[in-house]
Amino acid sequence: MEEKRIGVYVCWCGTNIAKMVDVEAVAEEIGRLPNVVVSKNYKYMCSDPGQELIIKDIKEHNLNRVVVSACSPRIHELTFRKALENAGLNPYMFEMANIREQVSWVHTDRTEATKKARSLIVGAVTRVSHHEALDKRTVEINPATLVIGGGVSGMTAALEIADAGNKVYLVEKSDHLGGHTANIDLTFPHLQSAAQLLQPRIKRILNHPNIQVFFGTTIDEIFGYIGNFEAEIEQNGKKTELQFGNVVVATGLKPFNPEVIDVYGYGKLPNVITSVEFEQMLKSGKIQTRDGQEPKHIAIIHCVGSRHPDYHPYCSRTCCMIALKFANQLRSAIPDAQIFDIYADMRAFGKDCEEFYKDSASRNILFLNFDQQKGLPRIGMPQISKAPPGNGFEMIIEMDERLSGEKIEVPADLVILMVGMEAQEDAKTVAHAVGVSMCGNDFFIERHPKLDPVATTTDGVYIAGSCQGPKDITDAVSQARAAAARILASIAAKTVEVEVTTAVVNEDMCCGCQTCIKVCPYKAIHFDEEKKVSVVNEILCKGCGTCGSACPTGAIRSRHFTDMQILSQIKGIMSMEVTEI
């Protein structure tokens, strides 16, 4: 066995660490540890001269292991691994001791902090002694992509990927493309026709040589891993086997059913309709009540099913502007109608949306405000009832108007309920099939809410559109294009690097109990029926270590987190004197 030659570098991080930890004394003391060849302290290890120092020492002192005690490995572990690689060492022969976030920033006693820093570094040194060289691994990417959902998001992603010359399988549950956008008359805030946005794209998809559309089809299960997925789909009784390298989940939304809100009388009062039904009315070109009359008093009620603890706590984001669009279309269609916009909060956050709100306000629309949150469960919400005959209108909406403080009656012949968006009923099935997680509201969760809003925790599976959360067309298209860009990048790279710190099964020790298969969150372990042992799919494995700790026989070993490495680190940290080791 080769001689272990360890270099230790204690970082000052300017004064961040140095003011609370006696870095010089620590470095000096660590230098006396066995196998530690060099032990230095430096102002900024992460700086170029700091990295150069490591590279130079590796070459000069023939170091084969390095410890840097500085900030969190989340910040600079990759930086230093790269430095090791540049010096010709395997990047995994490195360990980092966090003496900033875990020591200097959280302690106030310099002596104690210095002692703790020393312990952590000793632990790192004892751990790094047992590190093994690990090799990078890559897999090839199948350039075909599966897009689930033929709404505006799915269509956008499909076209983007197919236009770049790659095969796309577009799977749509219904018998037509366009999703909810196909049911819309005009879009906000510019009142452009939705059909004009959609029709050319639908045509292009149906005629695209690279896109294969499967109507009336759902995905039951996807097997495989990034670059090499496969699924079996059934269409008209015919089974097809698809192979693809990436997945875009764009399964969309479902409109809220307002029947559950009894005060609105939906389903009982014939002229209380949903925004979805009103869109159809607009598309048909005839705005009328059930008995064919032109409505003269029209009320639009916002936040139906949204922002209410009894229904959905979240905002559906699009209803406010759709309501304004309705008000505008109504004003143009019936110039003498009384139009009431009954809202809880007007959310006009998009580009040109505040302007749209202002313009709409000048078109003689009476905005009435109610308190959605006050007086639960129902008080404060508008109550709709049938008006006594002879009033000249059909229904009365009673409400506490917040901006005036008055209890008021609003006459109405037609009431439009702005229903919110909710997750698809089969969201759970889809989530299971493609291996994405869901939040409490059944929307799919992105990998990072800010920095990675299109990827999921499963590599190669991306989400776009309202399956991730309520979205307007603009945002849905942006997200779809972002997902397409990510996929095209991986197709262009041809291969993808996968995690090497994975679990491995010692087949001789495995008793075949399959505990590991049950606990694996990434479905990365399967059972070899022939050998009666568990086998880890190293491409799916994220190296979380759950299987390793659950394995009753100790047959599973997590690379880079072996028992030996962890135990020696604990021993190092617990040792009171350097000489104990």
Place this chain on the structure above:
Amino acid sequence: MSTRVDPNFKNTLMGYGRGDWNECFHCGNCTAICPLSENGFLFPRKGLRAIQMGLKDKLAGYVDPWLCYYCGECSETCPRDANPGEMMMTLRRYLTSVYDWTGLSGRLYRSFAAHLTVVFFLFAAIITSFLIFADFSIPANAEGIVEINKFAPHGLIASLDHILLGTLSFFLLTNILNMFIKVIIKDRSVRIPFSMYFIHVWEAIFHFLTQARQLKCEGKRTYWFSHWFLMSSYVIMFILIIFFLDWFQTDQIHPVWHPQRWLGYYVTAGLIWGTIYFMIGRYKKNKEMFKFSHHSDWIFIILLFLIAFTGILIHIFRLNGMALATYVSYTLHLAVEVPMVVTFVAFSKWSHLAYRPLGLYFANLKKAALRKQYNMQVAPAV
């Protein structure tokens, strides 16, 4: 009891002023910036809300417009250019017509033509009466003094004045009673103890005499002075011609230091200064409050100016013994004075002389009563 909303109500206000009542989205910046708005009387946002929703009954008893002096900060601050300041001005005009049970006020406000017609009719009527009943050929006496009381005897003129005063007072007082009913009696939320009416009456008088509340509005010192100078001049003139006409309208020419002379000069100076100040402002639109001028504002200020101007002419011609010119000026003087008084005192802009101090008085009564009610309710619990 819930109120039926009426989005068409705001259209009925259009004749009373200008402004985009739809624009407001109730951020409340106007109320926040207003130096006069205070707890219990938070304006102007609430007024705008009542207009938008068509809360007619609430507006009828709404006293807040009389507490506003239109500094215009609200309109400057408004992010939606809804002109809340002009909204309050419009409401003052509208309320004047609401208090007026004859309905004449509304007609004068809503129609420029109607107002102008009434003014011209009265103007012509006065001139015709003088042409028929007065003798324009009476020369100056031997000492060269124009004997105006021979042309128009002060006794006769004073009697006509008193008839006019009686009639207009009847209308104004009944309108004030109407205001009292709408603002105080119909408001069930407050019960005002009888003694309070006496305690707070001094505030109304003090305000009427000083208009000091206006000074709380930032940058209104020149405006306050001009308005106060005009108002005090007008009030003095009013007292002189109604109660002391025999002392004021004399054929004898008093020396310059005589009170009859310098009171006359004060009145003339105040009217000229004030009317020119307002005419320039309204023409240039150099202040927020001058940006939107209603026809009632223009007719009022022009008639006031003409009253002062013809007054000066009478004075000059009389001092120079020019009899006919004096009589013509005198005739014109009355021919502009009468339509101004008839159309404005009880039915239009002039009435704010009464409604403003009364509005403040009523508001203070309510405030005091609410304070008392609040204490009485709270006291036992403590």
